[in-house]
Amino acid sequence: MSAVFMSLHRCCQRSALLLVARRRWSSSSASPPLHTRLLLYLTQRFYDVEMLLSWRSQLMRNQLQKKNFYYGYTENLYGRDIASAYYILSMRGGFRYVGQSEWFRADWKGKFNWDFLDHKDTPLEEVDMSYTVINYTGLGNLEQQRSLRTLKLQGCPEVNDWFLARLHVFQDSLEELDISHCPHITTGGLAALRNLKGLKRLDVSSLPGISSPGLVVILLEEMLPQCQITATGYDHNLRQVGGDGEEELVQRQR
DSSP: OHHHHHHHHHHHHHHHHHHHHHHHHHHSSSOOOHHHHHHHHHHHHHHHHHHHHHHHHHHHHHHHHHHTSOOHHHHHHHOHHHHHHHHHHHTTOEEEETTOOOEEEOOTTSOOOGGGGGOTTOOEEEEEOTTSOOOTTGGGGTTTOTTOOEEEOTTOTTOBHHHHHHGGGGTTTOOEEEOTTOTBOOHHHHGGGGGOTTOOEEEOOSOTTOSOHHHHHHHHHHHOTTSEEEOOSSOOEEEEEOTTSOEEEEEOOO
């Protein structure tokens, strides 16, 4: 909320200055020039809009945090597996229980089948949170799923380097991870995946925060030698120094 208060403080300061300016001109016999009045009007409107945008931004952040809060109450009533399942569906994601072939998913309206409540104390094996707003806080609702084998996070705008660092809790079970098209993942965050020693398939396609994708793929292959890396949507051109000291262009195609 500090950003909102700072914005409000700035707005109040400037509003006071504008008020002083108006009184100065009102006390004078001559009215201010047109360009001065226009400037006063535009300045006032600008800071009104700035404050509204700050409030709107903070409101959106609060709503995001509310969606990702820990479902402790549900866990106390139904157990951790049902709590994880309910969180996923409430975020419009999907999942599959261990030993079950049926997937439970929310539709585009956010509605879902409540039959998932019939599988109490059944852990989750596959989770698809693609294009949801799951974040670092929300990941806490899945941490107890130690049988989680597949996690899809394609196109998640809130998945970042801190999020990836927290995935170490699945190091004993996770085999497939899709973090493609996540805009806030950087090379530093990918280094945290070295903890996932059991990973067999990793999709890091189209990550705009990766500056040297070809080199990153090489490093991932060294960190996770048993893992199949998928990295499409990049220009994998790397410059390497040849034996004669000249740079040679190496093309890596995947």
